[in-house]
Amino acid sequence: MKCRACRSKAIIDIPRHNAAFCGTCFDAYLIEQVRKSIEEYQMFSQEDRVLLAVSGGKDSLALWDILERLGYRTIGYHLDLGIDEYSVESTEKTVRFARERNLTLHVEEIAREAGGSVVDISKVTRRPPCSACGVSKRHLFNRAAKTYGCTVLATGHNLDDEASRLLGNILHWQDGYLEKQNPSLPEDEGLIRKVKPLNRLTEKEMATYSFMKGIDYVIRECPMSFDAKQLFYKKVMNEIEKESPGTKQAFYFGFLQRRERFYPETGDKSPPPYICQVCEEPSYSEICSFCRLRLKVTAPPGDESLSRPRTTS
Amino acid sequence: MSHPETDTPQDEPVPNETELKISVYHAQSGIRAHYTYRRKVSSLLRDLNLDPETVLVIQNNALLTADERLDPLMEVEIRPVISGGSEMSDGRRDR
Incomplete structure (x- = not known):
């Protein structure tokens, strides 16, 4: 397989562009794709x-x-x-x-x-x-x-x-x-x-x-993602x-x-209606998703309450 | 993974094909295995039931495209490229 740009030996085939590139031309292609996204979407x-x-x-x-x-x-x-x-x-x-x-x-x-x-x-x-x-x-x-x-x-x-x-x-x-x-x-x-x-x-x-x-x-893949829907x-x-x-x-x-x-x-x-009681970041509830999660994880066993803000070290 | 004893017509015949094996290193699992030697990368991937778009095929520290020939004396690395699992949504509440 030959590079579409310079005809030297290709290292990658890109079927969606009906193209193949050598290392040097692939590098130029890839950098240009990133540059294009940054500019087009004003990142x-x-x-x-x-x-x-x-x-x-x-x-x-x-x-x-x-x-x-x-x-x-x-x-x-x-x-x-x-x-x-x-x-x-x-x-x-x-x-x-x-x-x-x-x-x-x-x-x-x-x-x-x-x-x-x-x-x-x-x-x-x-x-x-x-x-x-x-x-x-x-x-x-x-x-x-x-x-x-x-x-x-x-x-x-x-x-x-x-x-x-x-x-x-x-x-x-x-x-x-x-x-x-x-x-x-x-x-x-x-x-x-x-x-x-x-x-x-x-x-x-x-x-x-x-x-x-x-x-x-x-x-290697994250061991937690073995059944992830995205895969x-x-x-x-x-x-x-x-x-x-x-x-x-x-x-x-x-x-x-x-x-x-x-x-x-x-x-x-409309902006988020609350300021999180724990982290003081904008939130869609009195306590934001992350702080609720943290409170659950750090609560003593059997404590289902999320109303008492706690701090962790 | 299959280990067919014959190859497809488009792959060139290999002398004593059934006796010739090639060492393959599966980079994600860390497993090394031996498979029936195929001259073309595409044939090996077909045997392993792998889509060429989902793996890198590396031999002698060089990337190989699907149409290239494999050296039977050198180990081939199969490196999956798929990653995933994150559910970072872009929804309003959890952006």
Whole structure:
């Protein structure tokens, strides 16, 4: 297989673009895709301080590498989820990546912030692990961005993540989620701007980039995600893509083009009606989702009450 | 995972094919196994029931595309690219 651009030996085949690239031309293609997303969706500028949520996986570490190459001001933030060896490896690889490149990284532990690991939280709250993880990440990422003086929060979600999420949201007609499925969510009532600069690139493209750049990332899957719905939706999307290359991209970007028509800005958006009694962040209830979760996890056995705010060390 | 003894017509015949094995390292599970040697990456992936879009195929520290030939004497790494599980929604309450 030859590179479409220079005719030398290809290292990756990209059926949805009917293209194949050598290492050098693939690098140029990938950087251009990220640059295009950042500009088209007005994600951030050179003046912004970008907090990058870094898990230790291929996407977030590669994104950090790319944003540094493009000259953006980044700060890394890693949340240790307390999932045994998986989290130990994730934290080690993230710390090593930052140290080798002399990048600023802040590490926090979910056990310290939420009162228990993702496994503990899942057990106590009876939520699926991915849900407990998501609630904690949303709160702690937002808090970290404010703490470290960042103007925007970037995550490593790729095209496969976004297309599979879109499929799940449409299958269940999750209007609230569909309305907000946007690669660039503006700052809103205490919530910092959130962006996804990898939304044009697939998992395979990000893994290829990480391999090419020698990025040492966590290859194994999170042990908590073995039955995650999102993995099933990805499998379904990949089956469709195999039969009809380009469908995944057309599905996702077709939705983005129509999103405002489906969910027009009404201008009557009301801010969250409460200030959380515990963390004092804007909230849709007297105590926000994360603090309720934390209170449950740290409550003495048998105590079902959530009315008494508690603090953890 | 299947271990077919014959290959598809489009793959070139390999002498003593049934006796020739190739070592495969599954990077996600850490398992090493031996499979019937196929000359083409696409044939090996078909045997392993893997979609080329969901894995990297690495041999001799180089990425291989589906149409490339495998060296029977060198181990092949199969590295899945799929990640997921996060349910970070973008909904109003839990953005």
